[in-house]
Amino acid sequence: MSVTKDPDWWRGAVIYQIYPRSFQDSNGDGIGDLPGITQRLEHVAKLGADAIWISPFFKSPMKDFGYDVSDYCDVDPMFGTLADFDALVARAHDLGIRVMIDLVISHTSDRHPWFLESHKNRSNAKADWYVWADPKLDGTPPTNWLSIFGGSAWQWDARREQYYLHNFLTSQPDLNFHNPAVQQAVLDATEFWLKRGVDGFRLDTINFYFHDKHLRDNPGLPVEMRNDRTAPKVNPYNHQMHLFDKSQSENLAFLRRFRALIAPYGAAAVGEVGDSERGLQIMAHYTSGGDKVQMCYPFELLQPARLGAADLKATFDQLAAEAPDAWPCWSYSNHDVVRHVTRWGLSDQAARMYLVLLACLRGSICIYQGEELGLPEAEIDFEDLQDPYGIEFWPEFKGRDGCRTPMPWVQDNANGGFTTAARGWLPVSPAHLPKAVAVQGEGSMLAYYRAVLAFRRAHPVLALGAMSAVTVEGDVAWFSRSGDEAIFCAFNLGPDTARVTLPEGRWQALAGELGGTAAAGQGVDLPAWGFALARKA
Known part of the structure; x- marks a missing residue:
């Protein structure tokens, strides 16, 4: 293979x-x-x-x-x-x-050769490869942007006397995609x-x-x-x-x-x-x-x-x-x-x-x-x-x-x-x-x-087929997948037994080997955390 x-x-x-x-x-x-x-x-x-x-x-x-x-x-x-x-x-x-x-x-990383060159001064070949900005008049960061890892997204660099942007750690300076x-x-x-x-x-x-x-x-x-x-x-x-x-x-x-x-x-x-x-x-x-x-x-x-x-x-x-x-x-x-x-x-x-x-x-x-x-x-x-x-x-x-x-x-x-x-x-x-x-x-x-x-x-329609809108009643959600075959999918996303009604038509139960509830009839009782899959005959 x-x-x-x-x-x-x-x-x-x-x-x-x-x-x-x-x-x-x-x-x-x-x-x-x-x-x-x-x-x-x-x-x-x-x-x-x-x-x-x-x-x-x-x-x-x-x-x-x-x-x-x-x-x-x-x-x-x-x-x-x-x-x-x-x-x-x-x-x-x-x-x-x-x-x-x-x-x-x-x-x-701030150890990347690109950054090591960029932060040397404001005139080197990679000076603009990262996001550098002057401080505000009072010396504070240029914007109020925050880092996902906590605190300001700006770090002061004494050599350039500018801030650089880091959306994550201070050791992870942001590249300048502009x-x-x-x-x-x-x-x-x-x-x-x-x-x-x-x-x-x-x-x-x-x-x-x-x-x-x-x-x-x-x-x-x-x-x-x-x-x-x-x-x-x-x-x-x-x-x-x-x-x-x-x-x-x-x-x-x-x-x-x-x-x-x-x-x-x-x-x-x-x-x-x-x-x-x-x-x-x-x-x-x-x-x-x-x-x-x-x-x-x-x-x-x-x-x-x-x-x-x-x-x-x-x-x-x-x-x-x-x-x-x-x-x-x-x-x-x-x-x-x-x-x-x-x-x-x-x-x-x-x-x-x-x-x-x-x-x-x-x-x-x-x-x-x-x-x-x-x-x-x-x-x-x-x-x-x-x-x-x-x-x-x-x-x-x-x-x-x-x-x-x-x-x-x-x-x-x-x-x-x-x-x-x-x-x-x-x-x-x-x-x-x-x-x-x-x-x-x-x-x-x-x-x-x-x-x-x-x-x-075994059922490519689940990977590649169209999907209908999701319908919900209480803790139960259901939808259909359609393509080479049509499959009705119902899920009980809750701790209590719930009932779902299949669409009109003849349906054959699927996924019994996965522990799914048989869904060949029109009405199906789904146990807590249960599901039912059925193929249209």
């Missing part, structure tokens, strides 16, 4: 996210690496994923664990070498798995990886590339409009309407350049839209017309509160209004949020229902490593924290380490088979060991994930 030459391979794909530090350590240093990923690719193939997305492995000081890049065209030694990456791509392709990598181009040379430099780095056989990119913080040229202040956000989808509740970042520090119209022209570059390679891109007020609207702009990125994933299904029937309807109603032709990429968990079984307080049955729901939604889907094992969020002691975000806001926000702990492969080992070192870069949660891959046999969560993804492949 090998990957095919299909430019639309991304449409409806199942993408498995790998956090390389925590997947598999191959050399005993306590940190996962590229050879470790290669070693475990058969797990991904057996799961039924179409592609992997690998979080950053580029050279980096690791202040933000690889999301602070100091060399876009090389592998950090802790993860291996370029030869190791080439071997990973070759093995993945042999298994029929495409490879997407995390491209972090809104900002670099400079054409910067755009070309990041496109050149993108092509470097395309030539090495990469099949696609996850574009980190895709709406942060451009800032307002006029450096206007953001307006305040009324209290009743604030939410914690983009940043923790305790972060003042939520107090602003982010009109000028990100999501600028100039981004559209750059995304067209990006698409033109990757198209001849048959590569795809999925953008991370970091905006809790206008995420779906931005997704519409970035994926429309077939000349920008193929997919975006907004934060609607990554929200802190459990996804209810009304939430699902609101999301898809807004999607239909804002972006009827957009191709979303849905996920419940990733490396930045509390694992969804903990975040939403899900029972085993509820977790299974939500997986079937995800598999039935129009769009592509992402599965985060360990999600297929039913892993809860790991409890991390303050002394073991690595994440600067958690250290800053502890204890009200404990950071992202709880979802980043190492994968448990076996149960009879304190490190879960992740490493031969005394301990990993983060400890393996004792609660995760009974859920290790090796002990998940028949009837397990892992077996269920495999079965659901196989069911999705």
